[in-house]
Amino acid sequence: MTFELTKEFIEALETHIAEQNNQQLLAEVEELYPADISSILYELKTESAHYLFSLLDTEIGAEILANIAPTERKEFLTNFNSQEIARYIEVFDSDDAVDLLKEQPIQIREEVIGLLKDREQARFIIDLLPYDEDVAGGLMQKELVKANVNWTVNECIEEIRKQAEDVEKVYAVYVIDDDQTLLGLISLKNLVLARKNTKIGNIYDEDIHYIETFRPVEEVAEIMQRYDLEAIPVVNIQKRLLGRITIDDILDVITEKAEEDIQAISGITGEVEEDDSLWDQVKARLPWLIVGVIGSLMAATVIRLFEGELSRIAALAMFIPIMGSTGGNVGIQTASLIVQALADKTGLEISWKDRLLKIIVIAALNGLIIGLLAGIYVLIFSQTQLFWVVSLSLLMVVLLASFMGTVTPLVLNRFGINPAVASGPFITTANDLIGIGTYFLIAHFLLKL
Amino acid sequence: MTFELTKEFIEALETHIAEQNNQQLLAEVEELYPADISSILYELKTESAHYLFSLLDTEIGAEILANIAPTERKEFLTNFNSQEIARYIEVFDSDDAVDLLKEQPIQIREEVIGLLKDREQARFIIDLLPYDEDVAGGLMQKELVKANVNWTVNECIEEIRKQAEDVEKVYAVYVIDDDQTLLGLISLKNLVLARKNTKIGNIYDEDIHYIETFRPVEEVAEIMQRYDLEAIPVVNIQKRLLGRITIDDILDVITEKAEEDIQAISGITGEVEEDDSLWDQVKARLPWLIVGVIGSLMAATVIRLFEGELSRIAALAMFIPIMGSTGGNVGIQTASLIVQALADKTGLEISWKDRLLKIIVIAALNGLIIGLLAGIYVLIFSQTQLFWVVSLSLLMVVLLASFMGTVTPLVLNRFGINPAVASGPFITTANDLIGIGTYFLIAHFLLKL
Numbered sequence: 029m030t031f032e033l034t035k036e037f038i039e040a041l042e043t044h045i046a047e048q049n050n051q052q053l054l055a056e057v058e059e060l061y062p063a064d065i066s067s068i069l070y071e072l073k074t075e076s077a078h079y080l081f082s083l084l085d086t087e088i089g090a091e092i093l094a095n096i097a098p099t100e101r102k103e104f105l106t107n108f109n110s111q112e113i114a115r116y117i118e119v120f121d122s123d124d125a126v127d128l129l130k131e132q133p134i135q136i137r138e139e140v141i142g143l144l145k146d147r148e149q150a151r152f153i154i155d156l157l158p159y160d161e162d163v164a165g166g167l168m169q170k171e172l173v174k175a176n177v178n179w180t181v182n183e184c185i186e187e188i189r190k191q192a193e194d195v196e197k198v199y200a201v202y203v204i205d206d207d208q209t210l211l212g213l214i215s216l217k218n219l220v221l222a223r224k225n226t227k228i229g230n231i232y233d234e235d236i237h238y239i240e241t242f243r244p245v246e247e248v249a250e251i252m253q254r255y256d257l258e259a260i261p262v263v264n265i266q267k268r269l270l271g272r273i274t275i276d277d278i279l280d281v282i283t284e285k286a287e288e289d290i291q292a293i294s295g296i297t298g299e300v301e302e303d304d305s306l307w308d309q310v311k312a313r314l315p316w317l318i319v320g321v322i323g324s325l326m327a328a329t330v331i332r333l334f335e336g337e338l339s340r341i342a343a344l345a346m347f348i349p350i351m352g353s354t355g356g357n358v359g360i361q362t363a364s365l366i367v368q369a370l371a372d373k374t375g376l377e378i379s380w381k382d383r384l385l386k387i388i389v390i391a392a393l394n395g396l397i398i399g400l401l402a403g404i405y406v407l408i409f410s411q412t413q414l415f416w417v418v419s420l421s422l423l424m425v426v427l428l429a430s431f432m433g434t435v436t437p438l439v440l441n442r443f444g445i446n447p448a449v450a451s452g453p454f455i456t457t458a459n460d461l462i463g464i465g466t467y468f469l470i471a472h473f474l475l476k477l
Numbered sequence: 478m479t480f481e482l483t484k485e486f487i488e489a490l491e492t493h494i495a496e497q498n499n500q501q502l503l504a505e506v507e508e509l510y511p512a513d514i515s516s517i518l519y520e521l522k523t524e525s526a527h528y529l530f531s532l533l534d535t536e537i538g539a540e541i542l543a544n545i546a547p548t549e550r551k552e553f554l555t556n557f558n559s560q561e562i563a564r565y566i567e568v569f570d571s572d573d574a575v576d577l578l579k580e581q582p583i584q585i586r587e588e589v590i591g592l593l594k595d596r597e598q599a600r601f602i603i604d605l606l607p608y609d610e611d612v613a614g615g616l617m618q619k620e621l622v623k624a625n626v627n628w629t630v631n632e633c634i635e636e637i638r639k640q641a642e643d644v645e646k647v648y649a650v651y652v653i654d655d656d657q658t659l660l661g662l663i664s665l666k667n668l669v670l671a672r673k674n675t676k677i678g679n680i681y682d683e684d685i686h687y688i689e690t691f692r693p694v695e696e697v698a699e700i701m702q703r704y705d706l707e708a709i710p711v712v713n714i715q716k717r718l719l720g721r722i723t724i725d726d727i728l729d730v731i732t733e734k735a736e737e738d739i740q741a742i743s744g745i746t747g748e749v750e751e752d753d754s755l756w757d758q759v760k761a762r763l764p765w766l767i768v769g770v771i772g773s774l775m776a777a778t779v780i781r782l783f784e785g786e787l788s789r790i791a792a793l794a795m796f797i798p799i800m801g802s803t804g805g806n807v808g809i810q811t812a813s814l815i816v817q818a819l820a821d822k823t824g825l826e827i828s829w830k831d832r833l834l835k836i837i838v839i840a841a842l843n844g845l846i847i848g849l850l851a852g853i854y855v856l857i858f859s860q861t862q863l864f865w866v867v868s869l870s871l872l873m874v875v876l877l878a879s880f881m882g883t884v885t886p887l888v889l890n891r892f893g894i895n896p897a898v899a900s901g902p903f904i905t906t907a908n909d910l911i912g913i914g915t916y917f918l919i920a921h922f923l924l925k926l
């Protein structure tokens with residue numbers, strides 16, 4: 029029952045498309061879910077994808093369009109005119125409609141809204157357009173089932189019947205007063221079990237979670253995950269019910285955030301995937317590589333200052349790599365734990381002082397062990413006079429790198445920058461430089477060069 | 478409405494506990510959700526936490542216990558005897574009960590199961606115990622509502638009424654035949670809208686997603702996310718309905734996986750958090766730090782081979798850092814894109830050959846740009862004779878690091894090891910060494926030292 033995409037299947041489809049063999053083509057995809065057809069469209073040539081897509085049912089086409097990644101969708105839709113886009117937007121959920129329209133030029137956006145026959149949908153879209161995509165309002169959809177607190181269960185069920193087509197997934201009915209103020213909800217389960225002529229007012233649950241439109245999406249995700257919610261109602265500052273956010277959108281937010289963090293740590297800027305174009309990939313990697321190069325050239329400049337010492341004791345060069353890489357490794361470890369602690373808002377706010385103290389003790393322990401290990405190597409394979417230089421430098425490098433790894437994400441976070449960016453190449457580069465500088469300074473003083 | 482934990486609040490609670498002021502204590506936590514009380518328990522001293530916990534309602538206590546992280550829970554429960562544990566397990570969902578019992582010694586596990594008054598719960602637990610936690614069976618719960626295909630809507634609603642207390646969240650009723658074979662489902666929405674005497678057989682949805690017990694959890698997560706499911710039925714190989722997996726468990730799986738990947742990339746082994754004990758943190762960090770040290774000491778040994786050259790041209794030492802760090806940075810970038818591509822199973826399987834070819838072209842472009850930048854630095858600040866050595870070495874280093882960054886995760890993945898481990902310290906260390914080796918070899922041949 030899980031669909032597997034094969035090269036042979038794609039080739040067969042391309043053949044049917046080339047031969048305009050529509051009957052065979054539709055037979056091949058008929059059994060598939062929209063999400064699976066999306067995967068197929070990614071693999072077809074652009075014109076072939078458009079050809080296959082235009083053969084599909086509007087409903088299925090809409091579901092596919094709603095789930096394609098933004099960049100691919102934008103490219104795919106360049107072949108569509110406003111009439112065609114409007115045909116699909118007509119059956120979209122309002123949140124997906126807004127996402128798609130925001131990717132389009134203003135002119136097309138306005139044309140599409142003007143062309144919509146479903147005026148409620150048009151109004152929904154106009155309501156949602158102003159919200160930024162990183163706040164609750166930008167994730168919410170207008171489709172939901174609400175019931176007045178004075179209604180009976182029966183009236184409530186009639187409302188669901190009316191909304192059934194528009195609201196695909198009903199988890200609960202939101203209960204409001206005459207001013208549209210959110211009072212609570214009734215789960216669908218309780219509605220099924222209630223007697224038909226019971227007043228909603230007597231059976232709804234008042235103790236519910238809701239969220240204001242302006243809250244950041246991370247907060248929405250945290251609340252929904254913390255309290256195991258499959259949907260959360262969205263209200264304005266007066267607690268009027270405006271929409272709801274469903275868990276599938278939150279799942280996408282969490283997945284994207286995780287991918288972004290991993291890319292940030294790996295020193296990749298912007299969202300890029302392995303199958304993106306050559307030039308996109310070069311562009312995504314080059315910035316941090318260049319930062320790394322500049323850092324290393326600064327390290328080169330530091331080394332040049334000690335060229336005299338190096339030509340007298342060439343063995344000093346042997347331990348340049350260990351200073352740089354240990355600094356980098358310790359820095360990235362520390363930073364990633366701090367980034368994780370920053371993301372986990374359930375714990376008590378620990379003061380910077382306590383945090384630093386603990387980190388220094390851990391660093392000192394690690395630094396002593398590593399320093400000793402490298403010291404033993406020095407005694408066996410290099411010059412005894414370098415023992416203290418290498419061991420002491422490593423201890424210092426681990427301490428400094430831990431300090432940097434702690435402070436950088438905290439500072440970035442203060443300024444509203446994703447601290448994950450810090451745990452990657454920035455920390456590595458900075459610690460490379462600091463490590464090598466420390467090493468040569470200690471060598472300079474200990475060896476009285 | 479979002480709960481904020483403060484130091485003052487915790488201190489107030491500790492005072493109430495010390496004074497055994499139970500009334501005041503319960504008043505403070507009465508309004509809070511179980512998830513929020515969990516956060517409080519984390520911050521209290523162990524005995525205080527146990528004291529507060531024992532005052533709570535069994536229902537609330539059970540929900541708290543079900544959501545505490547395994548390591549904390551195990552420690553917390555050392556103060557509990559089997560009777561106490563059984564009291565909470567009694568009201569647990571079966572999947573959570575099994576998770577908790579698996580953390581306990583076999584003897585306590587058996588005792589608790591023996592003590593359960595709810596024999597259905599005991600049977601559920603015994604059914605679920607054999608499944609590994611990384612397959613669908615290990616995530617599923619036995620609590621669900623099912624209806625025989627021959628029933629009417631009314632009988633189905635009666636069944637929900639009977640199950641209402643055990644099954645907290647009902648998204649759909651699963652439809653089975655007399656052999657318990659899964660035939661399909663009816664969403665709760667459609668059940669609400671259906672007429673009471675309609676036969677289930679006439680209105681259920683046959684075209685549904687389900688999963689076998691032995692499927693890996695990553696596959697469950699992928700399917701539920703792909704098709705926007707809030708629950709998925711779990712079946713055995715004969716398609717008999719055994720249980721269901723709900724989206725909140727999948728959310729936890731996805732979040733944990735993301736955290737693990739970030740820790741793996743950062744070179745932290747095992748799951749550790751910033752507020753874990755000193756020794757746990759040292760242990761989690763030391764292994765990869767030592768790998769890094771060993772790698773760097775191997776690099777030191779390589780450099781020692783070229784000591785003669787270094788004492789003649791001391792400027793060679795200046796570019797040791799850039800070789801190591803560029804190799805590391807390129808390696809980690811490449812590996813993280815490959816890891817991401819491996820995790821994303823929706824795309825067509827691209828052959829290794831195509832993949833490598835593209836990566837080599839990207840590497841060559843980046844390598845040329847970086848090589849040129851460093852070359853300019855050499856011409857200005859160092860000796861002209863090193864221009865070709867540095868530029869060419871950097872190009873080679875970028876190419877080799879890209880190759881390593883591609884092949885390592887692919888190989889690890891083949892052997893069933895989490896490829897994210899590779900994109901961190903392993904790649905960095907290996908590329909440090911390769912980078913420095915390449916540099917000195919090229920220097921040796923180009924400068925005819």
